[in-house]
Amino acid sequence: MKTLLVTGNGQLARSLMALAPRFAELGYTPRQAARPEFDFDRPATIDAVFAATSPSIVVNAAAWTAVDLAETERDAAARANDTGPTRLGKLCAAADIPFLHISTDYVFDGDKGAPYVEGDQTNPTGVYGATKLAGEKGILGLGGKVVILRTSWVYAAEGKNFVRTMLAAAQRMNNLRVVADQRGCPTSAMDLAQAIAEIVARIDQGWRPSDGGIFHTAGTGDTNWYDFALAIFAAAAPFGRPLPYVDPIATADWPTPARRPADSRLDCHKLAAIYDVRLPEWRPSLERVVADICHA
Numbered sequence: 587m588k589t590l591l592v593t594g595n596g597q598l599a600r601s602l603m604a605l606a607p608r609f610a611e612l613g614y615t616p617r618q619a620a621r622p623e624f625d626f627d628r629p630a631t632i633d634a635v636f637a638a639t640s641p642s643i644v645v646n647a648a649a650w651t652a653v654d655l656a657e658t659e660r661d662a663a664a665r666a667n668d669t670g671p672t673r674l675g676k677l678c679a680a681a682d683i684p685f686l687h688i689s690t691d692y693v694f695d696g697d698k699g700a701p702y703v704e705g706d707q708t709n710p711t712g713v714y715g716a717t718k719l720a721g722e723k724g725i726l727g728l729g730g731k732v733v734i735l736r737t738s739w740v741y742a743a744e745g746k747n748f749v750r751t752m753l754a755a756a757q758r759m760n761n762l763r764v765v766a767d768q769r770g771c772p773t774s775a776m777d778l779a780q781a782i783a784e785i786v787a788r789i790d791q792g793w794r795p796s797d798g799g800i801f802h803t804a805g806t807g808d809t810n811w812y813d814f815a816l817a818i819f820a821a822a823a824p825f826g827r828p829l830p831y832v833d834p835i836a837t838a839d840w841p842t843p844a845r846r847p848a849d850s851r852l853d854c855h856k857l858a859a860i861y862d863v864r865l866p867e868w869r870p871s872l873e874r875v876v877a878d879i880c881h882a
Contacts, residue, residue, distance in 0.1 A: 594648030626670025672724035679730030696847025712844035766812035
């Protein structure tokens, strides 16, 4: 069996490990590496895990995702999003194996006014986006078999994410305020993991030059945080969860240390054209995740 090395312990990494039967069909055994065994803050652990695993493909799902905290913890964010992944990518390039790296819509400033394509000008508005962009450039500069997947608004039944935050807030408060002037594409971690599995299946047939590069990989359709919250509460209501009043507010009414892009919708046509992969429409996926949370 070939080995698929999955780094990190977040919601995407757990979703990828849940797809072990699918990877087994492709001839891969997924192997998860997370802290403390694997830690971008300790470069030697990157080398040690790679050497011990001898992977056939690597999927880097580890990252610094605390957007606001990154503003004051720039060095730690850079190690997790730039120098650490670049070191891992260098090992993959030396071994001549594919390296799939997860990036973000936050590499854009959100001022385009239309969905972003892969070649659009990047201009991150905060440290998180800047470190992720630096990681993209560092990894692409290695010249290996690199697939960078930019995604957005990721959520799952476990972990820290907007869906779980809203459901928890509704248990404590009858009235909530949610930003309504930021648009994006909600993405289920499981949908993203399944897309990665299909990408791995395609790469396993033989690497093509067109397989490499940056691909936007997000749920189909878009919304804003306010309407996303309404959809969350509507999906949870049949399970007896509270249905709070939600007040739509402007970004200016909810100041944060990091400025978010106002419109970070991603155009995913390139992914469909090269890999024949399309993520599902976000609403049915949300309903499944909310049901899983409510049944837990």
